[in-house]
Amino acid sequence: MSSEVAADDHPPEPPSLPEEVFLDCVVREPRTDYPILSLVSEKFRSLVTSPKVYKLRSLLGYKEHCLYVAISKNQTSTIRWYTLGRKPNNNLRLVPVPSLPPMPLHASYVVSGSSIYVMGGFHRWGLITPRVSRIDCVSHTVQPLPRMPKAVAGSVSKLVDRKIYVIGGSDTRSPKLKSFSKRIMVFDTEAKTWKVKRRPNWKVGQKWLSSVEMAGKIYMRSYSNSYVYEPKKGKCKLDPILHSKEWSNSCVIDDVLYYYDVRKNCLRAYDLKKRAWGVVKGVELGPFEDGSWSRTASYGRKLAVFLQKAVAVTETTEIWYAEVVVKRHQRGEIWGNVKWYGLVLDGKSCIMDCLAVKM
Structure with a gap:
């Protein structure tokens, strides 16, 4: 009798949600949150990698850009791919893609x-x-x-x-x-x-x-x-x-070429139509030690700026990321607004390229 009473004291497990409900939740979340969602349960982990999610996102108009970064440990090793994901504390971090081979x-x-x-x-x-x-x-x-x-x-x-x-x-x-x-x-x-x-x-x-x-x-x-x-x-x-200008690792938005000049600590812009160089106002991400460099990618009207910073004291490197929105003012000047800036990967890693993929 006591065993029956004890059994009644435990509430029944809640019924599992239909897959349609899971899908509806996942497709409405930004893709940068998918690393967090994958920690919730095995169900979420399988859904965030399912082609169903991306087909539904496309049908509902939820397509967005995802940043892929090619990383080499020492510039002589093979490439591993990382994506930019959000951590539970709302900070961004480069997360490895384990299913992709070197x-x-x-x-x-x-x-x-x-x-x-x-x-x-x-x-x-x-x-x-x-x-x-x-x-x-x-x-x-x-x-x-x-x-x-x-x-x-x-x-x-x-x-x-x-x-x-x-x-x-x-x-x-x-x-x-x-x-x-x-x-x-x-x-x-x-x-x-x-x-x-x-x-x-x-x-x-x-x-x-x-x-x-x-x-x-x-x-x-x-x-x-x-x-x-x-x-x-x-x-x-x-x-x-x-x-x-010594432009390198650049990207383009609206026929304007952008690159981050780590030597002068400024974001430079080359206007294709005017055939003239300028400096984007309001953006300074330094200072930088010798041996630092940058990579950029564009998505929409945003710039993804990845900065590889050399840390002389520890002989390591840090990869920082800045999300910059650029806008041309009436006088023709281009201004930048830094929406997010922070450390996304440390250790001994070298960023070889970064790409924006829309899906």
Whole structure:
């Protein structure tokens, strides 16, 4: 009898919620909160990685950008992917994506839809690979694609009209990543086929330091010059005004190129139409020690600025992240508003690239 009474003292377990209710909760949350939701229960953990969530988000208009960051431990090891996620204390943090395998070092990356294309790189230091793969950012799976006609690392790879243009890159074992190739490789993302074109007559033996795509043109910088390449016309010209600043690891919003100058501690902007450089007012994220650098990505009217700070005392590095909203005022000045700024990863990590993927 006593056992029956004891049993009655324990309330019955609440019935499990239907999957539709779980889905409705998950799709309405920002994707940066998914790492927190995955801690709630096994049910939430499986849902936040389910393709159903992203299909429903798309139908309901809840698409948003997710930031992917390529990290190497010492600039000589393979790449591991991280995403920006929110912690229970509401701070942001770079969270590893365990289901994605290691990627080649000094590959080039191209975003198309909800996918990241990985082009070439060093499979092991000194061994260049012609492999191409596509990362499905919804399922975090990798699909192999037809290989490049020639193995290169450190190339410029940009998407124009559904075609990826692979320009330059090292085809030797030299770590200097200088390009002696006289070809441009073009990958059709729909037909999944390669074509080879002769490159314009720019100087060979250059290392590409940065590149962006603006208005169907590819802007590239080496140590000696900045170039503007028009894929449709097959023409290339120098841009000495663009080259007057040491722009690197840049991104574009509304035909304006942005990069963070860690030496001068300012966010610089190059107006494509005016062909003029300026400084974004209201943004200072330093100071920085020697050996620091920046990476930027754009999503909507926001800038994602990742700053790698060298810490001399501990001989380690810190990766900081700033979310900056930019706006042009009536006088033509561009102002920035820092919405969030903080440490997102520490230890001995090197940020090799950052990408914004909408899904």
